[in-house]
Amino acid sequence: MIESITVDKADAALFIENLNKTFKRGGSKTYALSGVSFAVEQGEFFGLLGPNGAGKSTLINTLAGLVKPDSGSISILNNDFKAQWRQFHMSVGIVPQEITFDPHFTVSETLRLQSGYYGLRNNSEWLNKLLENLGLTDKKDASVFSLSGGMKRRVLIAQALVHKPPVIILDEPTAGVDIELRHRLWEFMLELNSQGHTVILTTHYLEEAERLCSRVALLNKGKLVALDETQKLLQQFSKERIKFALPPGTDISKIPFDIKPLANHFYAVENHNPYTLRQLLNFLNEHGLQPDGLELGKANLEEVFLSLTK
Ligand SMILES: Nc1ncnc2c1ncn2[C@@H]1O[C@H](COP(=O)(O)OP(=O)(O)OP(=O)(O)O)[C@@H](O)[C@H]1O
Ligand SMILES: [Mg+2]
Known part of the structure; x- marks a missing residue:
């Protein structure tokens, strides 16, 4: 039995209860998420791991409202994803795995548009800080379309953070980025975490999880198969x-x-x-x-x- 809920719903950064999602295609069914329940405490740096197809992105896309679950409930900082969807989306910044942008805009315009979506104006100080921390300052007037894959990923991260969300969820933020940027992103995520933001990420780099995450959950074939402090999980097998x-x-x-x-x-x-x-x-x-x-x-x-x- 996995002890996956260690905090009251009212106090949790993220609280997921019995989440299920099946994809049906042709005659076949994929159980992408089967009865997934767990909670992440406020201020945690939490890792969601699992092999290809485990259901990590399905879970994150459900949080982002891109995938509709068959059943289950989710709340972020006690805001239910259906009943309090506005507060829910104000509380969280999500960086998806897939890169999609409107190619017509520059980096700055993309961030200003995203701010507008949250009803934010006059936040250029924060936007500049994001550009700076993500090494994008000298690209701010470049069209997003013209950027390399690693640069696009940085813009995706900046875009998710325009409203300074208390909970930050990143789906493979360092996939396909070079070692220097990976280290820079690690520092940035640790800085955000030390300022009180809860950070939840998925990664295929286990070194990354070992270094950054105080707890990790392991998904396999849509099911939660382990959840523990990273160090305990290691000790158990060490x-x-x-x-x-x-x-x-x-x-x-x-x-x-x-x-x-x-x-x-x-x-x-x-x-x-x-x-x-x-x-x-x-x-x-x-x-x-x-x-x-x-x-x-x-x-x-x-x-x-x-x-x-x-
Ligand atoms: N839109 C979709 N239609 C049909 N099947 C889907 C869809 N999205 C995901 N799946 C299936 O659901 C399962 C979980 O996929 P998901 O993308 O969540 O895995 P993942 O853990 O993020 O994997 P990866 O590490 O490769 O990113 C897979 O079997 C996948 O093929
Ligand atoms: Mg994925």
Whole structure:
């Protein structure tokens, strides 16, 4: 049983209860979200992880009003997404995964238009700060159409933040951006979080989740399969273990150890005692198997993730 609700609805930054979404196409049905419930506390830096197709974007697009759920309820800062939709949308800034813009406008115009949507004028000081923090100042008069993918993503982030929302939700904010910008975005998101904004993001970079998020939820095939403090999740799986690679196609069922496959032909042997390493090496040697990249240590988030979604 996952303890996914740890805060009262009235106090939560985000509160999701029994959210369901099925996509029907032709004769087939996809259960994109199945009974998803969890809460994020105010001020948290929270990560939503999961493999391709897990349902992360469906969840975020539901929050953005782009996808209509079959059932379930959502509230942000105690504003219900149906009953108090206006306050709901004022409370949250959402950066979608897909990049879509009206190509006719410049970066500045895009941000001013978005501000107008929230009824905001005279917020140029904040808009300039956003441009500055996202490294967009010298692009502010360029048409959005002419920007590179990484630059467009920065504009998407600025656009979601024009109304200084207390809750910020980003769907893969650093996908396809270079290392320098990724680090800059990390700093910016941490700064926003330290100023009291709740930040929720999805990412495929587990290093990013490990670094930034104090708690992470793991979705797999539309279901919540884990939710815990990042460190606890790691500890739970961080038994000392022997890690090594074997040639592709090796039949590991014949290896008489508690052996688990990881990614890229790597394997892990857990629960070992001081003799296990020598016994393992002897066995592999006797069977003509040459282990590669041998390592002793603890599991990282990548391995936790793989073992929970396998
Ligand atoms: N508009 C749609 N019509 C039909 N199926 C959809 C639609 N949107 C999403 N799906 C399906 O719902 C499931 C969840 O997709 P979703 O985009 O939420 O995954 P994700 O976790 O964001 O994956 P990724 O990491 O690749 O971004 C997938 O099986 C996807 O094919
Ligand atoms: Mg997605």
